[in-house]
Amino acid sequence: MLELDTLHKSFGGKPALKNVSFRVEEGEIYGLLGHNGAGKSTTLGIILGMVAPDQGEARIDGISVQKNRASALRRVGSIFESPCFYDYLSGWENLRILSTYSAKFDPAATKAVVEMVGLGDRIRSKVRTYSHGMRQRLALAQALLPMPRVLLLDEPTDGLDPEGIKWFRDFVLKLREERGMTVLFNSHLLVEVEQMCDRVAILRRGERVFEGRVDQLGGDERIYELDVDPWEKAAHFLELQGCQILAPGRVSLPPELDPALMVAALVGIEVRVSAFCPVRRSLEDLYLEITR
Ligand SMILES: Nc1ncnc2c1ncn2[C@@H]1O[C@H](COP(=O)(O)OP(=O)(O)OP(=O)(O)O)[C@@H](O)[C@H]1O
Numbered sequence: 001m002l003e004l005d006t007l008h009k010s011f012g013g014k015p016a017l018k019n020v021s022f023r024v025e026e027g028e029i030y031g032l033l034g035h036n037g038a039g040k041s042t043t044l045g046i047i048l049g050m051v052a053p054d055q056g057e058a059r060i061d062g063i064s065v066q067k068n069r070a071s072a073l074r075r076v077g078s079i080f081e082s083p084c085f086y087d088y089l090s091g092w093e094n095l096r097i098l099s100t101y102s103a104k105f106d107p108a109a110t111k112a113v114v115e116m117v118g119l120g121d122r123i124r125s126k127v128r129t130y131s132h133g134m135r136q137r138l139a140l141a142q143a144l145l146p147m148p149r150v151l152l153l154d155e156p157t158d159g160l161d162p163e164g165i166k167w168f169r170d171f172v173l174k175l176r177e178e179r180g181m182t183v184l185f186n187s188h189l190l191v192e193v194e195q196m197c198d199r200v201a202i203l204r205r206g207e208r209v210f211e212g213r214v215d216q217l218g219g220d221e222r223i224y225e226l227d228v229d230p231w232e233k234a235a236h237f238l239e240l241q242g243c244q245i246l247a248p249g250r251v252s253l254p255p256e257l258d259p260a261l262m263v264a265a266l267v268g269i270e271v272r273v274s275a276f277c278p279v280r281r282s283l284e285d286l287y288l289e290i291t292r
Helices: 040-047 091-100 107-116 132-144 162-179 190-196 231-240 259-268 283-291
Strands: 002-011 014-024 029-034 055-060 076-079 150-154 182-186 199-204 207-213 223-229 244-247 250-252 272-278
Touching (some): 014 199, 029 040, 029 162, 029 190, 040 150, 040 182, 076 132, 091 107, 132 162, 162 182, 223 231, 231 259, 259 272
Parallel strands (some): 029 182, 029 199
Antiparallel strands (some): 002 014, 223 250, 244 250
């Protein structure tokens, strides 16, 4: 659905993107991560045809944004950087005006989208009376008006409170479930990304340094955290079985060893086992490892 092909971009001779490629499949939720200045917004800007790459191409559903922008973006909705609204007009008037820039205003479709984002009772109020969360919902309504197949979201949960973040997460997951929406978004909220995304890419100084599935972040490592007594006896036994002792209470099991059998064996040699838990590497662990 979305394809970035060897993108390069420099600003004033300083590279912002170097040879960045990735694909997002239809119905996938894909997260773009990286420190400040890593190149995330530049990437989204290129996909939206707002930034011209020095080399490479972005394609949406096979159509090149650089060669055929209007056609490529026909089924794309976006929230890019801080959405701007006419504060002295109502949410409804804003949607009416903004949607006529690219299509004919459709009151019925607009009403449906407004209800969907939960702004039904405040859509006639002036935008200057909106909270940050309501402005984000209005931006989401605007992004959904073209009936997109792809949503591009630039730090969509930035500044939202925990309830707003949860609402947003559930909303995006529902869009994917009910409409098969493809979503690409960048964020600094790693827990959020971990809970929402199927795959992530990490950019570092303009280069893609990682891409992988969120459910496979742990790789092939089998690390367990143990609460056992006495630890020395357990450690000695586990070492003899081929385990690697990483730290007190932390071991790596070789692939052929079944953890359940290890627990039984430890109990058999009179070690008290209170806990024997797999350690899952979080997205934050991986992110810090890669970007440090
Ligand atoms: N219009 C511009 N003119 C000059 N330099 C720019 C421009 N846009 C981006 N850059 C530079 O390109 C690099 C990448 O910026 P970009 O905004 O893509 O990073 P980012 O990962 O989105 O950062 P953040 O998380 O802070 O939003 C930075 O060094 C930035 O200063």
